[in-house]
Amino acid sequence: MSRAEAALHPPHAPAAAAVAAKGLLRAHRWLLLRRTSQFAALALFLAGPLAGIWIVKGNLASSLTLEVLPLSDPYAVLQGLAAGHLMAASALTGAAIMAVFYAIAGGRAYCAWVCPVNVVTDTAAWLRRRLGLRPDISLPRATRQWLLGATLALAAATGAIVWEWVNPVSMLHRGLIFGFGLAWAVVLAVFVLDLLVSARAWCGHLCPMGAFYALLGSGALLRVSARSSSRCDDCLDCYRACPEPQVIQPALKGLASPVIGSAACTNCGRCIDVCSQDVFRFAIRFDQRRD
Amino acid sequence: MAARRQILQGMAGAAGCAALAGLGLGLYAQQTRALPVRALRPPGAQPEEKFLGACLRCGLCVRACPYKTLRLAELGDGVVSGTPWFTARRIPCEMCPDIPCVKACPSGALEPSLQDIDRARMGLAVIVDQENCLNYQGLRCDVCYRVCPLIGKAITLELRHNERTGKHAMFIPTVNSNHCTGCGKCERACVLEEAAIKVLPLKQAKGELGRHYRLGWKEKEKAGRALGPEALEFPIRRPEQR
Numbered sequence: 001m002s003r004a005e006a007a008l009h010p011p012h013a014p015a016a017a018a019v020a021a022k023g024l025l026r027a028h029r030w031l032l033l034r035r036t037s038q039f040a041a042l043a044l045f046l047a048g049p050l051a052g053i054w055i056v057k058g059n060l061a062s063s064l065t066l067e068v069l070p071l072s073d074p075y076a077v078l079q080g081l082a083a084g085h086l087m088a089a090s091a092l093t094g095a096a097i098m099a100v101f102y103a104i105a106g107g108r109a110y111c112a113w114v115c116p117v118n119v120v121t122d123t124a125a126w127l128r129r130r131l132g133l134r135p136d137i138s139l140p141r142a143t144r145q146w147l148l149g150a151t152l153a154l155a156a157a158t159g160a161i162v163w164e165w166v167n168p169v170s171m172l173h174r175g176l177i178f179g180f181g182l183a184w185a186v187v188l189a190v191f192v193l194d195l196l197v198s199a200r201a202w203c204g205h206l207c208p209m210g211a212f213y214a215l216l217g218s219g220a221l222l223r224v225s226a227r228s229s230s231r232c233d234d235c236l237d238c239y240r241a242c243p244e245p246q247v248i249q250p251a252l253k254g255l256a257s258p259v260i261g262s263a264a265c266t267n268c269g270r271c272i273d274v275c276s277q278d279v280f281r282f283a284i285r286f287d288q289r290r291d
Numbered sequence: 292m293a294a295r296r297q298i299l300q301g302m303a304g305a306a307g308c309a310a311l312a313g314l315g316l317g318l319y320a321q322q323t324r325a326l327p328v329r330a331l332r333p334p335g336a337q338p339e340e341k342f343l344g345a346c347l348r349c350g351l352c353v354r355a356c357p358y359k360t361l362r363l364a365e366l367g368d369g370v371v372s373g374t375p376w377f378t379a380r381r382i383p384c385e386m387c388p389d390i391p392c393v394k395a396c397p398s399g400a401l402e403p404s405l406q407d408i409d410r411a412r413m414g415l416a417v418i419v420d421q422e423n424c425l426n427y428q429g430l431r432c433d434v435c436y437r438v439c440p441l442i443g444k445a446i447t448l449e450l451r452h453n454e455r456t457g458k459h460a461m462f463i464p465t466v467n468s469n470h471c472t473g474c475g476k477c478e479r480a481c482v483l484e485e486a487a488i489k490v491l492p493l494k495q496a497k498g499e500l501g502r503h504y505r506l507g508w509k510e511k512e513k514a515g516r517a518l519g520p521e522a523l524e525f526p527i528r529r530p531e532q533r
Binding site: 048054058064077083088094160164171174177178179 | 340341343344345346347349350351353354362363364365367368371372373395396397398399400403
């Protein structure tokens with residue numbers, strides 16, 4: 001890469017080259033759609049308590065839409081089952097609907113498109129890049145799987161849904177809708193952890209909820225494909241922007257499938273945005289085409 | 292080899308982190324087991340240990356409550372965060388006959404088998420301060436008795452002689468646990484600065500007989516006859532004559 005090219009790809013601004021090549025809007029297309037989705041999801045829940053428009057009641061743990069459609073977080077329901085409580089039909093139905101949806105749309109699409117903590121940790125990651133903070137303590141990414149196991153084991157051992165007492169994800173969402181108490185401190189802790197202690201620590205390494213949804217979506221139909229990998233100019237922008245950069249390599253540089261197969265991929269589409277060469281696109285899992 | 296060592300190290304680290312977090316959580320869980328005295332659960336709530344394994348913390352019961360009695364616990368309230376509760380002195384349960392909160396519960400943490408609100412047991416009213424209760428002073432306040440939705444059943448007024456005046460009666464408010472639902476309307480209405488009648492969670496309000504303990508007269512009633520000889524004959528022992 002020449003010096004002029006390198007200047008186009010500053011480490012703190014992975015979208016710079018894409019903005020130059022495709023324009024501001026197209027270089028942020030999926031990011032904008034994602035933020036819209038996240039805030040729309042939140043707005044639906046907030047419209048009731050704030051404006052009296054009751055489309056959705058409850059919170060992400062369990063909700064009722066238009067007084068008919070029950071939706072429940074399958075992870076919360078699973079913890080209840082592990083604790084030894086046979087959930088009532090409404091929660092089971094709601095959890096089944098969500099499970100089927102995310103099994104198809106990509107489990108961690110929940111993380112990227114719905115979860116409110118994603119906004120917090122994305123902000124921390126952005127600030128980290130801006131301030132040029134180097135990664136320091138590195139946690140093993142498998143910690144979240146172990147934590148997932150631990151939360152379920154703990155529920156079974158105590159007979160209580162223990163994880164939900166501290167889960168920052170449900171705390172933030174619940175806090176916004178029903179009132180925070182001191183829960184903002186837990187959310188702040190996640191932000192500080194991601195900003196100052198370890199890069200992408202929460203969503204990328206610790207969150208057992210993310211690990212659960214990854215497991216749920218390990219056979220997901222909707223995936224990102226590096227179909228045009230031949231156009232790749234090795235600028236590394238996608239690696240810098242990606243919250244789970246380890247998932248890109250096999251699809252982009254490997255000889256096998258161009259589809260990002262790792263369940264850790266959140267389907268956020270940021271790699272599609274920041275690639276000035278348009279290497280990536282959303283595709284079906286079985287689509288093996290490369291051009 | 293180096294790669295394998297790295298993987299093993301990573302796994303050990305991850306497992307260590309998870310174990311540590313689990314331990315911390317477990318200790319926290321132990322600590323927050325019991326419900327604080329001022330906190331009451333919605334009607335139909337399972338016993339506290341079971342409730343904490345069933346409630347999804349979604350707040351649908353809160354939304355269903357027409358009187359805004361229920362709220363979700365926030366971190367720092369002393370009640371497990373996200374679970375529904377109410378304080379009787381603030382807003383008591385109005386005992387809706389259709390029990391919308393129970394109907395709204397998706398998980399069954401509020402038992403759908405509760406069909407009759409009079410059978411709810413959210414807690415138990417207790418006269419915690421006889422020294423300040425006006426009726427115990429021989430006055431006719433009677434407010435707790437009057438506001439009780441199960442008037443004459445859950446709270447009755449028991450007649451007693453007023454020793455102080457020597458010629459008046461006292462009407463002592465008395466809670467009957469087989470009728471009291473723990474709705475908290477008595478506590479809400481108590482005219483004192485600090486209520487003399489309070490609704491406590493059942494665990495705090497009730498004593499419990501040892502499981503081995505048997506009351507002779509009840510056993511007799513059950514069996515239809517005395518379990519031992521009616522009157523025991525004891526040998527008479529006198530001090531020995533010297």
